[in-house]
Amino acid sequence: MNFESYQDLLERRRALRLDPAASHLERLVANTSCRKLCKYRQSRLLEAAQGRRSLKRYRRDFLDYRVPLTTLLNEDGIRTSSRQMMESITKRFYTNLCRSSTPVSNLLFPLEKCHQEFYLLKYAEQADHEGSHGSATGPCFG
Structure with missing residues (x-):
């Protein structure tokens, strides 16, 4: 007898109870069907216990491994789980996201000046940090 997963049966039963x-x-x-599945599971566990077989293995067989499938919605709102389709959807999405109709403005200062300001700020922070330890000039090893 082919039994469906217990969780699916419970969900269907809940939906039927709520459906007028x-x-x-x-x-x-x-x-x-829910009762039959419960009885089937109990009989299998009892059979394993009487046969002195691993109960852990039988319980593991009954677990409902619900691996969430990764899906993406395409432009039409249809879910796709194919890897190739998901890659193409992602590629189109990020291509459209990164495209911009406004031009990039020029930097206000040259790149070298930006690096100089960065290093000056870092040097000032390091000097301030070294001075807070009360040590003389030189690198701080503490």
């Missing part, structure tokens, strides 16, 4: 248009027969089928 669901028939009584649908609710009964959902309840009995």
Whole structure:
């Protein structure tokens, strides 16, 4: 007998309980399928215990491994899980994101001057840090 996962059955049963248009027969089928799955799991565990087999392995077989699938929505709003399609969607998205109709303005100062200011600020911070230790001139090793 092919049993569906327990979580799917419980979710379907919850949805049927909340659905006012669901028939009584649908609710009964959902309840009995959940009960059958519970009984099946209990019988398998009992069988493993009586046969002195690993209960841990049987429980692990029953776990519902729900690996979330990575999906992306394309431009039409359709989910895609194919790696090639996801790569093409991502490429198009970032290409459109990085494209800009406004030109990049020129820098106000040359690049060398920017580096000089950066090093002057770093030197001033280092000198301030060394002076706070109360040591004489020279690098701070503390």
